[in-house]
Amino acid sequence: MFAKTLFQKIWEQHLVRENDDGRALLYIDLHLVHEVTSPQAFEGLRLAGTKLRRPELTIATVDHNVPTTANRQLITDPIAAQQVETLRRNCRDFGVRFFDIDSAEQGIVHVIGPELGLTQPGMTIVCGDSHTSTHGAFGALAFGIGTSEVEHVMATQCLWQKKPKTMQIAVEGELPFGATAKDIVLAIIGRIGTDGATGHVIEYRGSAIRSLSMEGRMTVCNMSIEAGARAGMIAPDETTFAYLRNRRFIPKAFDKALAHWQTLHSDEGARFDSTVNIDAATLEPFVTWGTNPGQVVPISGRVPDPVMAGSDAEQQSVARALEYMDLKPGTAMEDIPIDRVFIGSCTNARIEDLRATAELVRGYRVHPRVQAMVVPGSQQVKRAAESEGLDRIFKAAGFDWRESGCSMCLGMNPDILKPGERCASTSNRNFEGRQGRGGRTHLVSPPMAAAAAITGHFTDVRKWRFKEAQPA
């Protein structure tokens, strides 16, 4: 028998048929839905007079448009309110399980899937959202699709796919103090570029990946799309199984499923189309300086000079990014002052992220110029944080403690940057205008965002002086 990659195993297990032209019809195990990319798909079903083939395999929530302020029901923008109401009605009409705004399990779709145990090893998972790659952290084949494909999955529970190539990214060694999962993935994107993995499914391997928690693995897989990958995945192991045990939607015959999950890893000698090796020991905390996630340097670095970039096109794109970001070549990253801090998003708003951040801000105050907010990824994360008292640490430091949702990751709700504002953000995209027209986004890890909130400029967390908890 040939040695197979993890990807190959899952692919083959989901083949409904293969055409002569190389297209495969794949069966989809789990379909996640949110309000932004689904209305036209439901409408398509209505027009065709059909239903969902397997409504029980689709799960919906609202995350992009929801307010993160205390009165969550109050969506002031009538068009956004209509979009949320449309999903509510569609779920009712088509019999789809829906975690509404007032649900104790509402949250960003990529946070609640794993949290509820919906996301499981070996599954095919899709969602009308590019960061579906997050779920690959469990050893699932998970990828984003457009609205027409959302409709396709609803109608047929299948998707046509061309077989992607495979790339292994091996991160070996011990992660130095101050470097996080976010820094691993920023380093990867910086190395291979925003289209370095186009057409590929990445498998992250190596001791540094193995030693990450599930939260950290999700952070890495989440940003696979920022490297252009179709999906990112990590073979399930004891960390994965321990995380899943006792979650709400795991298989009833857990041990049987577990026996299958344990077979899901790349076999010894399995071949990948390409390989990237990263030495974890060389990693540092990273900060993006430009308008795509590949434009990144270590915190000890400086804003690059366009003339140092390769081709004419590259030079132009660096110059353009610097103009948009209002940065001068040669400026030390640590000297860049910021106005806003956003700790949130499906990349970095899980409990572990909030713990690491709270530990750092304990006993400090947010810089007077800076407005900082923490937006937990889900209601479950929020409750867990509150039960540990993290909210009190944040509030005492002057952070705004919010309700769960996508929030300022893309600012479809009222949480946006004003033109010209500079933000240290734990999200995944620093595109022009992403967090608000004219806003300037720098992507960082949660501890780096928190440190910047306190000092008012990017700060190397490796030099941070942590304060002890005061006895109550």
Next chain:
Amino acid sequence: MRPFREHTGIVAPLDRTNVDTDQIIPKQFLKRIERTGYGEFLFWDWRRDGDGKARPEFVLNRDEYAGASILVAGRNFGCGSSREHAAWALVDYGFRAIIAPSFADIFSTNAAINGLLLITLPDGDVQRLLSRAQKHPGYKLHVSLVTKTVSDDQGFLSSFSIDEFRRTCLLGGLDEIGLTLKHETDIAAYEAKLGQRGW
């Protein structure tokens, strides 16, 4: 889906790399529940300033490129979010084909499903087309999906390759859901097998 066989049209040069879907259609226009009417929001922040006034220098605001139906751009076009609104906006605006050295994966699928032909050409060819379209506004290209070629009347001729499944769908204007439903027995058989898995 509108079929694509042959098309001749004015070329708009967009000399930028990594054009992401947030630029193609910004988030504030994703709240609508319709599938149509996104053309006027295409490249909103590049076409308009903070007050909504047209920026005269942006290529799509220049009279010479009015009615352009072929867009030529830098590599990794369509990266970022999965929003199909990006493809809808380009089609609604009037684009029928986009030529670039490379495209992002999800965008490629979205485009194809909406009858928008994406043509991958080598960097050098793309540079040549960009500079021709910049120097000679009104410059036209002829695109044939039948012969898989791009040509102009000044001797430019380049052929491209495209996935056969996509090509068949585009040529015939085929709807994927319809295609899939022909394989209902295969799907049912797969589901029956799933049911025996034991968890």
